[in-house]
Amino acid sequence: MNNVVLVGRLTKDPELRYIPNSGTPVATFTMAIDRDYKKKDGTKETDFIPIEVIGKAAEFCANYITKGRLVAIQGNLRVDRYQTQDGENRTFTKVSGRSVQALDYPKDNQQGTNNITNPGLDPNGFQAIDDDDIPF
Template sequence: MNNVVICGRLCKDPELRYIPGSGTPVATFTLAIDRDYKNKDGSTTTDFIPVEIMGKPAEFCANYITKGRLVGIQGSIRVDRYETPEGEKRNFTKVAGRIIKALEYKKQTDESNNGSPSQFSAVDDDDVPF
């Protein structure tokens, strides 16, 4: 079984290209994901995971997902093997995404967008009992 679910923030806007011949859209980007522990000095380590998504989800990424957005990806781990011009064999590991979900609303740059809030919160912090 090869299944992965990751959540992180985009390091830069997705790059969209089309496969020659079939015209299938392919979006590539990198997610920044903090590890769930802190180092001795109190800092956290961040992993940068390359992601590739094909088809309609790729077009969604190109149109609606931008740098800094928090997203969830479901897919599988892929290992590409290639050889450099010098003859060295290399491996490149990435996530081949099937499903992408935006996990937060796009932040508004100004409050003039029909009075819509710049952030969405399902729960008011003052109402939380702990």
Template structure:
């Protein structure tokens, strides 16, 4: 099984292109992910993972995802092999199937005029949970 879930921040705005024959959108970006341990000097190491999304998730990226936003990506790892200057090379990337923004844009309002992350607690005995 080839499945991966990553949580990190975009290093820059996604690059959007369209496949010429089908018009399918493709979004490409790099995700910065801190490792979960510290070095001897107390610093953390950051990995930079290339990610590519196609179709509706790519359209979502084009419209809502920007540099610095934390996101969760679910997809698979792909290893592409190619040859350059008579030398065989490999390139590893994540091909995402789903993307989810983990915060809301500052000042972003929902249709009701509230912040998408806000809610109001309900204290009602009629609620079954």
């Protein structure tokens, strides 16, 4: 079983690119995650985990998740193997995210409402209709 769940903060805004020929969106970013324990001097160590998200979740990340936001990622661990130009074998470990959830609100919106809105629905744009022909 290969399942990873991480909670941490983004170190920078996600980078969005599209896979050639298929047009599938791919977002990449790094999460900073504090370890559970403190060192003798009282400080915590932080791990910086590379994340890759594909599909609609990638577009969500690129549009709504920014540097410093607290997010939860559910996915699996991937180990990519490649060879350098010098012929040296290398490995690169990352988390392939399937599900992304924002756990806090954007810093410019501290009142507890989310900036993610549907442009077709503007709750401030509705007006009461005073019409006797409406049956309800």
